[in-house]
Amino acid sequence: MNFARLQQTRIPDLAPVYGGARGRTMSSRHQFYAWRALKEAEVKTIIDLRLTDHTDRLPALCEENGMRYFHYPVDTSAEAVAQMAELFPQLCQLMDTGDFYIACAMGLHRTDIALCTYWVFCGANKGAEPPKILGYRQEDGHNTDKLMRVLNAMYQAFTDREGITPMTDLEFKQRKNIIIQQANLP
16 A cells, blocks of 8 residues: 555545554545545555444445445444454454555544554554554543443453453453553653
């Protein structure tokens, strides 16, 4: 993926991550100008983190531009966590492949949750660096409580499904502490 091409746009909250990019949702009419840049940057997959899209705009835009659409609904509800756990292997495969653009409505909080979930349960095992936190920043008056609730719920969902914890409790706690530290960096 050619991230330099994406940097030429005015996509808010744009940042490189794991061989792909994060930013604001591409379903917004304010982002229509950037579809050409996504195509020219050779983005292969759009990962949509919103719970629902009451239109089919984003899947249709992906199809029009020759990109795969992947819906990974991020939320703290039990239903969303169950879907996240079920779809998690596909998310990991897409992120490991790279050439993706991942976003929620604003490109910050749900994106942080998805990236942190990927890192804690997959990326760290492969030596990836933890993601830079952009939405749950302490300096912006936020905390990581919601993010930790989702990580804990995913840990429990994986444990319930597999009958064994995905890692030791100590390792899980250490990874969560790294995420908390990331949120507190200036």
